[in-house]
Amino acid sequence: xxxxxxxxxxxxxxxxxxxxxxxxxxxxxxxxxxxxxxxxxxxxxxxxxxxxxxxxxxxxxxxxxxxxxxxxxxxxxxxxxxxxxxxxxxxxxxxxxxxxxxxxxxxxxxxxxxxxxxxxxxxxxxxxxxxxxxxxxxxxxxxxxxxxxxxxxxxxxxxxxxxxxxxxxxxxxxxxxxxxxxxxxxxxxxxxxxxxxxxxxxxxxxxxxxxxxxxxxxxxxxxxxxxxxxxxxxxxxxxxxxxxxxxxxxxxxxxxxxxxxxxxxxxxxxxxxxxxxxxxxxxxxxxxxxxxxxxxxxxxxxxxxxxxxxxxxxxxxxxxxxxxxxxxxxxxxxxxxxxxxxxxxxxxxxxxxxxxxxxxxxxxxxxxxxxxxxxxxxxxxxxxxxxxxxxxxxxxxxxxxxxxxxxxxxxxxxxxxxxxxxxxxxxxxxxxxxxxxxxxxxxxxxxxxxxxxxxxxxxxxxxxxxxxxxxxxxxxxxxxxxxxxxxxxxxxxxxxxx
Amino acid sequence: xxxxxxxxxxxxxxxxxxxxxxxxxxxxxxxxxxxxxxxxxxxxxxxxxxxxxxxxxxxxxxxxxxxxxxxxxxxxxxxxxxxxxxxxxxxxxxxxxxxxxxxxxxxxxxxxxxxxxxxxxxxxxxxxxxxxxxxxxxxxxxxxxxxxxxxxxxxxxxxxxxxxxxxxxxxxxxxxxxxxxxxxxxxxxxxxxxxxxxxxxxxxxxxxx
Numbered sequence: 001x002x003x004x005x006x007x008x009x010x011x012x013x014x015x016x017x018x019x020x021x022x023x024x025x026x027x028x029x030x031x032x033x034x035x036x037x038x039x040x041x042x043x044x045x046x047x048x049x050x051x052x053x054x055x056x057x058x059x060x061x062x063x064x065x066x067x068x069x070x071x072x073x074x075x076x077x078x079x080x081x082x083x084x085x086x087x088x089x090x091x092x093x094x095x096x097x098x099x100x101x102x103x104x105x106x107x108x109x110x111x112x113x114x115x116x117x118x119x120x121x122x123x124x125x126x127x128x129x130x131x132x133x134x135x136x137x138x139x140x141x142x143x144x145x146x147x148x149x150x151x152x153x154x155x156x157x158x159x160x161x162x163x164x165x166x167x168x169x170x171x172x173x174x175x176x177x178x179x180x181x182x183x184x185x186x187x188x189x190x191x192x193x194x195x196x197x198x199x200x201x202x203x204x205x206x207x208x209x210x211x212x213x214x215x216x217x218x219x220x221x222x223x224x225x226x227x228x229x230x231x232x233x234x235x236x237x238x239x240x241x242x243x244x245x246x247x248x249x250x251x252x253x254x255x256x257x258x259x260x261x262x263x264x265x266x267x268x269x270x271x272x273x274x275x276x277x278x279x280x281x282x283x284x285x286x287x288x289x290x291x292x293x294x295x296x297x298x299x300x301x302x303x304x305x306x307x308x309x310x311x312x313x314x315x316x317x318x319x320x321x322x323x324x325x326x327x328x329x330x331x332x333x334x335x336x337x338x339x340x341x342x343x344x345x346x347x348x349x350x351x352x353x354x355x356x357x358x359x360x361x362x363x364x365x366x367x368x369x370x371x372x373x374x375x376x377x378x379x380x381x382x383x384x385x386x387x388x389x390x391x392x393x394x395x396x397x398x399x400x401x402x403x404x405x406x407x408x409x410x411x412x413x414x415x416x417x418x419x420x421x422x423x424x425x426x427x428x429x430x431x432x433x434x435x436x437x438x439x440x441x442x443x444x445x446x447x448x449x450x451x452x453x454x455x456x457x458x459x460x461x462x463x464x465x466x467x468x469x470x471x472x473x474x475x476x477x478x479x480x481x482x483x484x485x486x487x488x489x490x491x492x493x494x495x496x497x498x
Numbered sequence: 499x500x501x502x503x504x505x506x507x508x509x510x511x512x513x514x515x516x517x518x519x520x521x522x523x524x525x526x527x528x529x530x531x532x533x534x535x536x537x538x539x540x541x542x543x544x545x546x547x548x549x550x551x552x553x554x555x556x557x558x559x560x561x562x563x564x565x566x567x568x569x570x571x572x573x574x575x576x577x578x579x580x581x582x583x584x585x586x587x588x589x590x591x592x593x594x595x596x597x598x599x600x601x602x603x604x605x606x607x608x609x610x611x612x613x614x615x616x617x618x619x620x621x622x623x624x625x626x627x628x629x630x631x632x633x634x635x636x637x638x639x640x641x642x643x644x645x646x647x648x649x650x651x652x653x654x655x656x657x658x659x660x661x662x663x664x665x666x667x668x669x670x671x672x673x674x675x676x677x678x679x680x681x682x683x684x685x686x687x688x689x690x691x692x693x694x695x696x697x698x699x700x701x702x703x704x705x706x707x
Binding site: 036443448449451452453455456459 | 555556561625627628629
């Protein structure tokens with residue numbers, strides 16, 4: 001009877017236990033890939049907080065969101081259907097709607113050749129830095145460079161024109177100059193993506209003259225294709241469909257001046273790139289898997305295994321980058337080393353899902369995801385777990401390893417499936433020469449290379465500690481050898497005497 | 499019985515270092531022991547399980563959460579038994595004089611050095627770093643190569659083949675292994691089809707009456 005009463009009391013008490021919710025605005029679950037490539041449950045790191053659309057913002061009618069970009073307190077939204085670029089402030093109030101380009105005197109710019117007023121037509125890309133706002137005026141095959149800091153007497157932004165870039169006269173190649181996405185590095189070189197261009201990214205000089213095609217994306221050629229091609233005659237080969245280099249979908253520069261690029265072409269070998277000045281892919285791949293989004297082997301949380309195709313990339317100052325996938329409409333966050341941090345989003349029209357993803361950008365620690373069909377931009381805010389993850393990555397990137405390890409310890413207390421945090425903790429312990437604990441953490445994080453380093457240190461300590469055992473064994477061995485030699489020679493001598 | 503086993507085990511240590519002489523004695527002078535061979539094979543299967551679980555973390559690429567000791571055991575010894583069967587079936591046609599017992603003894607005796615080396619590898623793998631792991635891989639590879647050499651020598655003697663014929667026979671053995679596996683898979687699939695048909699038929703039958 002007493003047992004019953006106790007268990008009943010416990011049951012009642014259990015009903016009133018308060019469990020801290022780490023993601024209170026979302027019912028979504030998240031997943032993460034482990035060392036074995038299987039998808040394990042993980043905590044949700046981002047949750048939908050605000051929706052930017054025509055209903056929520058006074059005085060605008062957004063018909064499509066083709067690109068979003070955030071810089072220095074201003075959100076820029078390129079809308080190809082209403083032929084405008086919207087500028088919002090951090091509280092999502094409209095600052096300016098750019099449809100017509102004006103010069104510094106406030107007069108409408110007139111094109112000298114065609115004698116037409118400079119009106120935006122289907123702009124698909126927008127980029128901003130401290131001095132300029134760049135708009136890819138896709139419909140008119142030109143790029144506008146506007147002054148971002150100019151204000152009129154009322155203190156309102158005017159965005160007067162600084163430069164217009166038409167098709168450069170010295171441009172080579174067969175690519176049409178229809179700029180779709182645009183980014184600028186810290187030396188003011190302009191990188192332009194043209195949709196379906198097989199020649200790579202167009203690099204322009206600061207004055208708008210053509211510099212070169214940048215970055216080459218190699219297509220995958222299957223062995224069977226290669227075989228048939230090798231035995232085909234020249235005429236047959238001409239009739240076969242050509243394998244083109246996959247086109248890039250988007251570009252983004254990071255704070256070090258490297259260019260991140262992504263592709264939606266499934267024929268591409270790699271889906272995400274980080275190009276150095278030479279145009280080589282130097283994306284770091286030290287995570288558990290390649291940077292492919294959903295893994296073909298792993299069954300993701302919703303039971304699908306389609307290849308992820310990325311339409312946009314957003315990079316933070318501390319190397320964490322978000323890839324926006326168009327096949328399952330998910331957002332994949334990777335850190336600088338290529339470890340998968342979290343996955344969120346998904347196909348659908350419900351809260352927290354994305355219908356037609358078009359663009360992504362960071363706003364501080366928040367992520368803005370543009371949805372072209374629903375004509376809105378979703379603002380995703382990090383949950384408690386997500387903030388910890390981002391803080392830990394920032395600290396780690398900036399060299400505060402102790403701080404990062406503390407945060408990672410908190411993270412694994414929340415989410416034991418978050419394997420790469422164990423490796424981070426282990427690395428910090430290894431730097432402190434705490435080998436045994438480092439080994440334990442590397443084992444949990446399945447990192448054999450670092451485990452081996454920690455184990456070497458641990459083994460050295462053991463040998464130092466128990467050196468006398470090794471010494472005794474060695475001395476005993478030497479004595480035994482000497483003794484056998486001596487007794488053998490004695491025997492020989494005895495035999496000789498006989 | 500035990501005494502005979504011990505005696506034959508002592509002779510086994512001679513065989514692995516002097517394979518041609520040793521296997522001749524084993525084949526024609528009754529110094530072999532099928533029971534001893536079977537014991538080695540079973541130990542080898544057990545070693546497979548042990549190495550799956552207890553190889554050191556640095557060298558262990560097995561998902562331990564998915565371990566199935568019975569499957570590991572069967573898949574560990576199955577290739578050797580299959581090799582014996584198909585070698586016997588091939589050589590029986592091509593004038594090989596070895597009986598099935600002889601082939602089995604040769605293969606299992608040849609496994610003995612590999613068994614010992616693998617035990618050493620499993621133990622040492624727990625105290626090496628990633629750089630030193632290559633040495634253990636080399637030891638293990640040496641065990642496999644030496645096994646192949648012993649099998650080759652043993653089969654030459656057991657079947658009274660020349661080296662050239664023996665090579666041809668071993669190639670034919672591998673082909674036979676593939677055929678056996680193919681037939682086995684085919685048989686299992688067909689049986690499954692029949693069983694599922696019978697099941698569906700009886701289920702339908704019982705639902706209607």
